[in-house]
Structure formats: structure tokens, C-alpha cells
Amino acid sequence: MTGFRMLARTAPLLVLLALAVPASSVHPTTLSLNRVETAKSVDFEDGVVWVLVLGRDAEGDTDAIEMLAFDTASGAASGIGIPRDSWVRLPGGLARINEAWSKGGPDLAARAVGDLVGVDPDFVLVTGFEGFLAMTETVGEVEVRSPLAFETDQGRTVERGLNxxxxxxxxxxxxxxDNLPDDDFDRMANQQALLLGYLRSLRAREDETGFMEDVTLSALAGLETELAPTDLYRLAQAITQVDPAKVTGCLVGGTPFTTSGDAQVIRADEELARRLGRDADKDATLDPDCQG
Incomplete structure (x- = not known):
């Protein structure tokens, strides 16, 4: 296999992860993929691999947070959406979980989310989004099953069901x-629906001549990673084995409250988060009722 063709096989990893949690506005392209030093040893041959995906906003905080689990043996995958306003303890005191990246980079973000879910991620991917449109236009139109009917912030009508x-x-x-009944929680559900739609699109077209190469050129623009090419390739191979029929997703709920400093935050359901983490850590599969 040529070097470029090997890189081409990483495109599903980069595109799927970068598209998993689109941020609320467009920024210069940055795809930063790091291995977490404190994580367990990764077994690409037989086991569950965890990737924490963060969508960074204009202020440098993470506007969207998703823990993705991939079972390299069965092809199952699952996503656990984390409310960005979850109130957690960070160095210096209590703060929103989406501030962890700006305060301590990938390791602190991994620790904060890992403490909540009860599972340490193996890798952290941080995305910026000027390249979002380039990658998605390369992939082409995507069919997404929306959980809700609503009007987007840009005035587009979304039908409940297939779009x-x-x-x-x-x-x-x-x-x-803005027009969602439960804004951030519904938005997390939409992001998971989009991820599954792109997974189906990529799997349907991955054998087309030149398609993966074209997607790769878009996906690799701006990529920064410390991973060796062999590890990047093995991680990508784990992603390409995902069966869309074996993908599940759940959201960590919570209770909104106001802090003593008048900050509007969320008290995340830590018990549910840990149940979901334990559930997915077994075989990257979540129960349909999302109760773990």
C-alpha cells in the first residue's frame, strides 16, 4: 500500500471525528489529534478505543463535547454527548467543563471528561471549522434523520425524519x-444524527475511485498530530470497520442551576454518565433507553 493510499484510509477517522461536533461558528482549520498519556494501553486488535472529540469556539473553549467508543472486534460504535455547561472541578475551582481545554489543553480536557464518564479517553481530537465546508462538500450531500422538526438559526426548515x-x-x-425546545441537549442529539449520516455516506462511497483521496486532501489540511503514521492508520482502520447498523448514541442529562456568581450552568447527571461509560466500555454499545 502506498503512503498516500495509507493516509487516504485515515480520511474516515478525520472526517467523521471532525464532523461529529460542529462548533457554533466558523474558525481557521485546525485538527489536533493527541494520544492521552494517562490512558490505558490501546489494543487496536481486540478491544474498545475511546476518542474524546472537542469542537472549539471563538474564545478557545470547547463548544461541543463528545466521547466516542469504537469496538475494533465487532464494528460497534457509540457516542456519549456531554453538556458543555456541566459544572465540574478544574484547577482553580469549579468551572464549566468546556473551559478545561483552554485551562490545560488535551490532558486536562481528557481528565475532566474522564472523571465525569468514568472512562479515560485514549485520544483527544480538537477541531476548528473553516475547513468544515470544504470537507463536507467533498463528501457530498448527506442524509440525516432529525429527531425534531424545527427552523434553524439561519431560517432553514428541518423536517422530523429524513433530510x-x-x-x-x-x-x-x-x-x-435558538429554536430547539431544549437548546443544547437537542443540539447534541442533532450532532449525533449528523455523525451517523456521514458515516453512512462515507461507507457507501469509500470504494469509488479517487473519492477517499479527495476527502483526505480536505481532511488532512491543518492536521497536527503526534501520532506515528502506523498508529494513525491503525486507528483509522478501527473506524472504517464501524457498521452503521451498530452505532448508538446517548446524551448525559442534567439540571440547570445558577451559581452564587450568577452563572447559568448544568449539574450533570454523574450517575448516568458513569453508567453510560461502563456500558460502552464493554463493547461500544449503549442500551436504547440510554440508562446504562
């Missing part, structure tokens, strides 16, 4: 929150 989006429409769908 077809181009890149700009997909970004609008996944980042909108």
Missing part, C-alpha cells in the same frame, strides 16, 4: 440551538 443536507446546511443543522 438531505449539503455542507453549509449540515453545519447550520448541527450548530443551531
Amino acid at each position: 438531505s443536507f449539503n455542507g453549509e446546511q449540515a453545519l447550520d443543522f448541527a450548530s443551531s440551538r
Whole structure:
């Protein structure tokens, strides 16, 4: 296998993870993929691999947070959405979980989310989004099953059920929150629906001549990673084995409250988060009722 063809096989990893949590606005492209030093040894041959995906906003905080689990043996995958306003303890005191990246980079973000879910991620991917449209336009239109009917922040009508989006429409769908009944929680559900839609699209077209190479050129623009090419390739191979029929997703709920400093935050359901983490850590599968 040529070097470029090997890199081409990493495209599903980079595109799927980068598209998993689109941020609320567009920024210069950055894909930063790091291995977490404190994580367990990764077994790509037989076991569950965890990737924490963070969508960074204009202020440098993580506007969207998703823990993805991949079972390299069965092809199952699951996603656990974390409310960005979850109130957690960080160095210096209590703060929103989405501030962990700006305060301590990938290791602190991994620790904060790992403490909540009860599972340490093996890798952390941080995305910026000027390249979002380039990647999605390369992939082409995607069919997404929306859990809700609503009007996006840009005035587009989304039907409950199957919708077809181009890149700009997909970004609008996944980042909108103003007209959603439960804004951030519903937005996390939309992001998971978009992820599954892109997974189906990539799997359907991955054998087309030149398709993966074209996607790779878009996905690799701006990539920064400390992973060796062999590890990057093995991680990508784990992703390409995912069966869309074996993908499940759940959201960590919580209770909104106001802090003594008048900050509007969320008291995340820590018990549920840990049950979901234990459930997915076994075989990257979550119960449909999302109770763990």
C-alpha cells in the first residue's frame, strides 16, 4: 500500500471525528489529534478505543463535547454527548467543563471528561471549522434523520425524519440551538444524527475511485498530530470497520442551576454518565433507553 493510499484510509477517522461536533461558528482549520498519556494501553486488535472529540469556539473553549467508543472486534460504535455547561472541578475551582481545554489543553480536557464518564479517553481530537465546508462538500450531500422538526438559526426548515443536507446546511443543522425546545441537549442529539449520516455516506462511497483521496486532501489540511503514521492508520482502520447498523448514541442529562456568581450552568447527571461509560466500555454499545 502506498503512503498516500495509507493516509487516504485515515480520511474516515478525520472526517467523521471532525464532523461529529460542529462548533457554533466558523474558525481557521485546525485538527489536533493527541494520544492521552494517562490512558490505558490501546489494543487496536481486540478491544474498545475511546476518542474524546472537542469542537472549539471563538474564545478557545470547547463548544461541543463528545466521547466516542469504537469496538475494533465487532464494528460497534457509540457516542456519549456531554453538556458543555456541566459544572465540574478544574484547577482553580469549579468551572464549566468546556473551559478545561483552554485551562490545560488535551490532558486536562481528557481528565475532566474522564472523571465525569468514568472512562479515560485514549485520544483527544480538537477541531476548528473553516475547513468544515470544504470537507463536507467533498463528501457530498448527506442524509440525516432529525429527531425534531424545527427552523434553524439561519431560517432553514428541518423536517422530523429524513433530510438531505449539503455542507453549509449540515453545519447550520448541527450548530443551531435558538429554536430547539431544549437548546443544547437537542443540539447534541442533532450532532449525533449528523455523525451517523456521514458515516453512512462515507461507507457507501469509500470504494469509488479517487473519492477517499479527495476527502483526505480536505481532511488532512491543518492536521497536527503526534501520532506515528502506523498508529494513525491503525486507528483509522478501527473506524472504517464501524457498521452503521451498530452505532448508538446517548446524551448525559442534567439540571440547570445558577451559581452564587450568577452563572447559568448544568449539574450533570454523574450517575448516568458513569453508567453510560461502563456500558460502552464493554463493547461500544449503549442500551436504547440510554440508562446504562
